[in-house]
Amino acid sequence: MSVRDRVRVKEVRTLSDDWYVLKKTTFDWQRADGTWQTQNRETYDRGNAAVILLYDPDRRTVILVRQFRYPAFVNGYDDLLIEAPAGLLDNAEPEERIRKETEEETGYRVREVTRIFDSFMSPGSVTERLTFFVARYSPDDRITEGGGVHDEGEDIEVIEPTIEAALAMIADGRILDAKTIMLIQYAALHLLR
Numbered sequence: 001m002s003v004r005d006r007v008r009v010k011e012v013r014t015l016s017d018d019w020y021v022l023k024k025t026t027f028d029w030q031r032a033d034g035t036w037q038t039q040n041r042e043t044y045d046r047g048n049a050a051v052i053l054l055y056d057p058d059r060r061t062v063i064l065v066r067q068f069r070y071p072a073f074v075n076g077y078d079d080l081l082i083e084a085p086a087g088l089l090d091n092a093e094p095e096e097r098i099r100k101e102t103e104e105e106t107g108y109r110v111r112e113v114t115r116i117f118d119s120f121m122s123p124g125s126v127t128e129r130l131t132f133f134v135a136r137y138s139p140d141d142r143i144t145e146g147g148g149v150h151d152e153g154e155d156i157e158v159i160e161p162t163i164e165a166a167l168a169m170i171a172d173g174r175i176l177d178a179k180t181i182m183l184i185q186y187a188a189l190h191l192l193r
C-alpha cells in the first residue's frame with residue numbers, strides 16, 4: 001500500500017506567500033490500526049536545493065563559506081555561519097545549479113561532480129529536499145574571488161581548512177550546520193581517509 005492511500009487532504013490554506021510559501025493543511029491520516037485521525041500541519045516551501053563539498057586530495061583541504069544567517073542569529077548564534085556552498089534550485093537541475101552557485105559563492109570552477117545522496121533536512125515542517133554532491137578541486141580552479149551576489153545581499157567569505165581542522169571545528173561547535181557536518185563526515189569516511 002502506498003502512503004498516498006492513507007492521506008486525505010481536506011483543506012489547504014496559504015498563510016504567507018511572500019518570499020517563500022507557508023501553508024496550513026488539514027488532512028485525515030489513517031493510523032496503523034486502520035482508524036482515521038484529523039491532523040493539521042504547516043509546511044514551509046522554499047523549493048529544493050543542492051550543496052557541494054569541494055575537496056583537494058593532494059592538500060587534504062575542503063572549501064567552505066562563511067556568511068550571516070539571520071535565522072541562526074535570531075536563535076542566539078552570534079557569529080557568521082560556516083557552511084558548504086549551497087543554493088536553491090529555482091526549478092533547475094541540481095547539478096546545473098550547484099555548478100553556478102559554487103562559482104558565484106566561492107569563485108571555484110567546478111569539475112566533474114559525484115552525487116552522493118539526497119536528504120530532507122527538516123521534514124517536520126520544511127518541504128525542502130537537498131541533493132548532496134562532492135567534487136575534487138585544486139587551487140588552479142579558482143577563477144574569481146567569489147563572494148556571492150551583492151544585489152541579493154550575499155556577503156560570503158571563503159575558507160579552506162584541512163579535513164582534520166574541519167572535523168575539529170565540528171567537535172568544538174564552530175561548525176553547526178547539518179549539511180556541512182554531513183559532507184565533512186562523508187569526506188573523512190570516504191574521500192580523505
Ligand SMILES: Nc1nc2c(ncn2[C@@H]2O[C@H](COP(=O)(O)OP(=O)(O)O[C@H]3O[C@H](CO)[C@@H](O)[C@H](O)[C@@H]3O)[C@@H](O)[C@H]2O)c(=O)[nH]1
Nearest residue numbers: 019020049050051086087088101128130152153154177179
Ligand atoms: N529578499 C529576500 N531574500 C531572501 C529571503 N530569503 C532568502 N533570500 C535570499 O535568497 C537567496 C538564496 O540563496 P541561495 O544560495 O540560493 O540559497 P541558500 O540560502 O544558500 O540555501 C542553502 O542554505 C540553506 C540554509 O542552510 C538551506 O536550507 C538550503 O538547502 C541551501 O543549502 C540569498 O541571496 C538570500 O539572501 C527573503 O526572505 N527575502
Ligand SMILES: [Mg+2]
Nearest residue numbers: 085086087105
Ligand atoms: Mg547559498
